Amino acid sequence: MSRVGYWDWDHNQFPVYQYTGGYPFYAKDKAGVDAGLPDDPTFLLGNYRATLFAHASGAYELVTGERGWARLNHAGHNKGWNQSSVRISEGENKMSARETSCYCLVGGDDLAQIIKKQSFGVGYACYQYTLAEHLDVTKLISAKPSMELHTGNPSFLIQVTLQNNGASPLTVQYSEEILSHYMMMNDQDAVIPERRVQYRNRVHVDQEQQIVKADISCEPLKLLFFPERTGESYTHDIAPPVLFIKAISSSEVVSGTAARKTDLGDLLCADFETTLNPGEQRTIQFIVGWNFDRAEESIQEQIEDMLTDSKSQFQGELTGAYAHLWRQALPCLEDESDPVLRCEMLWNAYTLEAMATYSQYFRETYIPQGTVYAYHLGENASNRDHLQHALPLMYTNPKLAKSSIRYAMMHSSTDGEIKRQNIGFGYSDPGVYMESDEQIYMFMAVAEYLRITGEYAFLDERVYYYPVENGRSETVINLLVKHFIYLRDVVGRGRHGLIKMLNSDWSDSFFHPYSPNIYSGFAQSHLNTAMALSVLPAFIRELKEYAALAGPTSILEDLIEQAGEYYDEIYAAYMADMEGRTFSPRCYLCEDDEPMLKFGMDTLCIEPQPFLLQVESFPLERKKQLYHEIKTRVLDMEKHGARTREVPLWGSGNAEDGGIWFSHQGPLIIGIASFDKAEAVKLLKKLSFHRFAENYPDYWLGHWTFADVLESSLFNREGLYKGWLKDPFQAFCAHAHAWLLYCYYKVCREADETRH
Template sequence: MKYRFMFVFAVLVTGLLAASASAADVKWDTAPDGMPYCKVQSTDDAAFLLGNYRIKVNTHSDGIYELMSGERCWARFNADPARPGYGRNKAVAVVDNRETQLVGAGSLATRNGKCEVYAGVGFVRYDYDLGNGVKCSRMISVMPSEKVNDGNPVFLVTVTFHNTGSGTKRISYDEAFSPCFVPASYQLIPEKERPLRYHIDTEISFRCITASFRPVQQKFIQFATPTARAVDEFAPQSVFLYCDKAFLVVNDGQLKASVDEFKLRSRRKHTFHIAIGFANEDSKALAEAVIAKAEDNPFGAFASMWKKHLPDFSDERDQERRMAMYTSAHRVEASAVYSKYFQETFIPGLADIAYRFGENVSNRDHINAALQACHTNPELARSIIRYVMKQSGFDGIIPESNKGYGYIPSDSYKENNIQLDVLNAVAEYLEKTGNYDFLEEWITVYPLERGEMQSVMTILERYFLYLRDNPSQSASRLAMQSAYLDKFIVQMERSGRASAAFLEALKEYSAKAGEHFRSIDDYGIAELPYILESKAITNYDKRELLDEAMDAGSADLRAVPGLSTFDGIEASSLFRDSLKKIDMENVPVKDAAWILYCYYRLKE
């Protein structure tokens, strides 16, 4: 079956690209506030994404983190030149003149029995046993974005030393990262062959070090202004490091907080904070705002903020389902990103491709992620819809993706799924919010530099005209290809979504269409929710399709919303069984968003 190949293809791509795809054993539990967290049970590398709309921190079980942003071009700001898709940072503790490396290969973080790693909502914590009764906790936390298109682009490292032994200990500590700006699209290009390289300039002020990146031309390239769309990055954000109790130094190209030696008496604790983030604004104010809001909580410095920000699932009696919902909601919020060019926040449907290749693929996935946001965060759903609409052409075409800083590559391939998905998302948004004034809002359309504006209703009308006036080249002339995967896998995919949406209207054309639209054999797995919700298809045919489609791993979830319309018990069972097949610590944001949508559809 074609959809099986499509699913396998997608799984292979995701498996190759996912930064968090390694299979470390984890054990799940619940924090006192009801939020889920997991403990890494092995030394295998695992990655856990922390973030808000303006910063991404991909943390690894060995203590390494990748400081990333998609606000302009997707890029890493502490990239490891020798290891694409990885970061460079250091943490060193010295106890009574004995130095211990806390992060990286061969460090204490990778030794069983010497370090325990915990990851949860908004935090990752490393608990070290330094010997001689000295314990050290190093916790990375990110506060949530409280508003769409906003957020504090800073993460917090909270370091606590605890002397559980006898006698006073002499302790010092260094926390550092190596500023190295590499756009995601440059990662796999040899350094000498990249169009641009970035010179680092540093500036030191009280308790704060800033590194800025200046682009230097290596190949012929036309420089763009900071506000103009471009494939390459000509105006990178700056990064900074700030510490509340440290001497700050620049050492061998590193930004380092060096906490001078202090004495720690028996049974006493000593805590200090290090703030790291983007410095295009008032760095000190951003850092101090984060430190001021930090809680003394081993389950995240901003645990109460996340508890308030995420949807409330406390009334869900099934513990595993409740933990899956909180984990999915956090994954979505940590992945959502503010685009400075489009001035909207969206959920990258295939985030791993963005992190690896710097391309926001694809708009159909972004807009599908908006469905759950209609229930959990309507303002975010509205922004996602606007983000996709801003990329629309005058003729109603919506591109698959964009890359760089708001750059949309040309593509002659046409499909109809994205337009249908937008119409579906707008309907969901209007139904859940009742905000019909949204249809009268004005949107600046691509390219945004021109300042041309259209109303939402006008844009929707253009989508309808596009669907009406651009039929396929098949015998029926009724609907074109349905998905971007078609051009890689099949010559002509039957348009399941178009069929489901317009089946009643198509009946009068059935003689002309012949068998072209009557087969259910060649529908892609992505079409299931739309076909199963169609009232024009018998339940017998729907079940026949389900029998063919089941046991596709997390893709089974695609069937849940449609199945719930005629068999709620079976849909709930399918949802429960599908969740058991998913590694929640590594759940892709695309699946996390659909899990949430299924949950709310089942509640209805």
Template sequence: MTAFGEWTLVHGLPAFSYTMDQDGDPRALWDPILDPPTRRHAVHLGNRRITLVADNYGRCDLFDEHTGLRWLTRDTGVATAGGLSTAGSTTERLFGPAFAVVRVAGERLSLERTVLCPEGEQPWVLVRLRVRNLTDERVRVPLTEEWQSRPAEVSLISGPAPAPDPGLELELIGGERTRSGRLTIPLDLEPGGERTVELRYGLLDEGAPVSGGTEASLAGLAARLPRAHAAQAPEAEREVPWHAALLAGGSCADGVLGGHTLDQGSCYSFRHGFNGAARDPLQHALPLVYTEPDLALSVLRNTCAWGSPDGDLPYALRPDKSPWTDLFRPSDQNLWALWLAAEYLAATGDAAAFGADVPYHPVHDARPVPLGEHLRRQFRFFADVVGRGDHGHVRILNADWNDLAISRSGAPAEDMIERGESVLNSAMAAWVLPRYAALAERLGDHATGKEARELGGTLRDLVAGEWTGRWFRRAYGPGVVVGEDDLWLEVQPWAILCGAATPGQARALLDTIEATAAAESPLGARVRWPALPGSRAGDGAIWYAINMTLIWAAAEHAPELGWSWWRRMSLASHAAAYPDVWEGTLSGPDAYLPPESARPGRTWDLAHLGVAMQAYPVANLHAHAQPLLAYLRLLGVVPDGSGRLHVGGGASFRSRVLTVAPDGSGRLAPLGPVELVTPAGPVSGPVSGAGPLTW
């Protein structure tokens, strides 16, 4: 139990009972750094269109990214009946994986209000009100549901600004509909009687009609979410379905580019107004391959549609979804698209998806091309335009995964941009390119497949030569070697995964990381060790994305470390180490500050630049995607360079798509022919059509 409450089960789903009186408890106050201190604690829930932000005051925000980054309304939504109100700091509050419940009771009545994101792509929320007469007399009372329209558009960097009313409406299902945001229903309750009323609020002219109401959506949610059990990590039983719900709930049907966006959220979208980097939705979609593969494919198509016909992907999209290219030009982004595509094909066998047209961003006025051609052009851009430097490694341009790699390299920025090389990108490419090669070959492009496979092998050999005896070097610049005397964590797992490290080196490196970057850190390994003297705490931050690859690398060579690190990544670990810190309780940022920092368990800021993750430290999708993918990797679920999907065991996972049992048996429901490598041996099929495979 944390200072804020405790976990429970509702409708058979994990939920959090929030019990703090935030107005009376000094631990509730926290500092967003860029904005005034606040006692508000919120969680983001959603469906494939709308985001519901439920808070500890019983109020809600609604966010919609369909055509841009916009708040439909903020800090509103209250039900009242007979003097009872669902707004306040002492009501009973419950946060579920797609719903929020507030309960309040008096001497005469009890009032329960549930706000739910219905299954599907509805741009509105369902509101269920239940009023019970607690007396032995008839009670007549008005029941009122009220929302206020407070729209805002998120401006780039500076944040939300007032915007025109988007057309929000409140409707009593089967009855009155109003733009006022207020409806009153007269109740006449028998002694001990109860009345349930359902409404909906949002953009009511969009989306499908109401079907089945709250109970049907709850049943659909329960059927959709995966289940897990691991003796090595008991918290997986609660956290795997929770993460899966909040991850998919961060998606939004894109009305400009098509498909679904799945951006980082947190301060990037909700406070600073951009969807970036392009690599992030591609990373977030990886575990969806095994839970909601249609959504994973939709995210791949959407992110490819950010690009230009030469295969380049912009760093980010602005609030209006136009490309934002004048801040960073990372050198790794194509690799993430190739990886997601290869993983999707290996797990689903859906080769037909790569023949369907995908547009380019409208600013390019270019004709759509098949998804497979998008990917081929992205490979060409990576190989020919990003290219390689003097040492043969992939060029770094002005960033790789680490946006600050240039400034932390010790070399002049202009020299690094022109001639710098990323061992990290080489190591990642050495793993990704053989898997993309298998995809290209399956689509009949054997020349591209051969080139990608050969380039991957060359890069793997180069990375192998970067072993210092303790770890792998990080980068090169003119006259500069980065990572000779300090450990840059992000390159180390990829060097293991791509095969550049021998088994002995891999085990020794993992032990070194445990003794250095991960030492005395309850949340995982720091991105750099030792931190530079006088450096910002962010230089030693604990990043979800990097700890995921670290856990994955340990899965084969040191599984006991892998499970230990997965547990440190968990919400349970954050709650145990930092019980008074809200971020990390139900959701979190992309990185946490280490225990030696001034604000351990919280997150980074660049306040001098007007940017801070701490300004909006929850609802970053890395906090949900990376634990899911790391869990699957610990179970041995991973594609190989021949296009086969490996599936192991050791713990359990069950979704509508994939089942893995501790003994290594399982089930897969692909869309086309697949080849599996299981503990029982190779499994392949179906020859034609879709159908489940068991082993």
């Protein structure tokens, strides 16, 4: 068994991870030096309106992405602050108490001595402590799922059960403190003198209602023009929420709320006191949440909603207060006979639902990449990622899948460009990238959505162009026409007939020492071309289905005809380029035929190969030969998946130049399944959390989530993630959860499902 922990099942038959790795966590890499893993392992709770990172130390981060990514209890780079304290007096009340002991349940030097068990399951985090006075303390944090699109309760119910296992009465005081410090992720790297805005609290304590609130406001520190309307895109959030903590009263518990000013900032507090006789147990409850409406009635409705649907706990095993609702929100996989697949696919489905985020600006719900983009930089990047994350939702939550596609579409300009990202409140900054593949990912997502759901009326819906506040809209089908024209005419093709790279395809930084100013005008991407060849036939088929139902129009007929001609042209060009080859090159940066600017000619680069395996007209024998090359050059020698490079191109052998990326593994599984389903399932299982734990038992990241990339055997940090930053960050990445769940449904279950 790994020292990190193990997977189990709770009594609702949901997967639960029993964490045993301790705090602070430390591991060494294969060279015997510090592995650089965050020392406070992280789990994620959430719904469409709220995110909570629950740490092994007991700390939690309150995070919102609704008006831009922000931490509400910010306490430094990628950290939140809260504290739970217990004060114990032996006796029936404080006046007769003989002695007093104090414990801090979050962090601290004595955490290892008092923590008994830590369980992280579907919608909950549970911490169990045993204190010296024979007092057991169980703290359960529960998140309520979003049951309808764009909705959700941005609150967390926290239940603390106190159990006196001693022979004497105990008077127990419990206090929960949270720091109110609103910080947008895209501001957290700026030193104080360079910050453009600050967020101030106006704190109000209502003892009668037992609630304390911090009304947060945004104030400029530099010369700024705030938008006149809160719905306009902007780099900062000018309409932040109210943060609150609400103590739930009980006849057996004295409770109240307070606010305290400290060097950290404003602390919001819920305080409780109760007396426990020997053998007696009692539960106290409070709610931590935030509200963008700010109205008293809205906050009260939010609190009542959390209490109305909660189920009483501590009657046996703990599974969170809303397990019955999570059962409705998640797919039923009871018929899956493989326990590892059943465990991990339920977990993947849960994680995607917990990561999904409603955007006030776009008024759509999507799944962010997470990790360093959303959870550190505050960027929703890139839209190709959001479109990939929509794929499994077409099976598990089609409404959310469609909203995710609409979200990406709303980054479109009137010429068919799809902007890479947004930051702050819907602001699409210029950035440095001119991406060449967003339209191809759009065709992939739309084709799969139509194929799986059969909802062709989607093509008649209207979506807004960016910026949405301008109110200009277009039908989905017309926007797809513009996307095709942009791909054909603006991205264009190079002298070999292959789709150009511009200054980036999937790889944000392939050019390395080569100036994109010089080469982007003619650099060609085999990856883009292979992906287009794998996507366009299915896209055209679904357009024909739509035409048969809705009736042909001239623009639709032209799109079908010209997309087919485009496919024929790039297929002929690709096959000519592949003549005499058993695997595809990666790209040509050259205008002519300079050998030094042709990459992946003699050593294999993984990027285009998975999509080439998916090309319907690529001969079967050549697919088998190509897969043999993949296996022997970049797959079989690796413990987890196929690495990007047989031999590094730039010398480092890490990340894009040799790492193992989930955005390649998923397409590879689908490609293999086109001719060998058993082999595809084998790779799917090789990529599991269980297999990772067998191969890397001392690295916590990989046991219940992954970053976007794992380092391969080419690098001394094999099995670890790319250290994009010097400071730790929350490495939850949707790629692994989305691609593996999508592959599971498409490869393992689709034959048993009825189309549409």
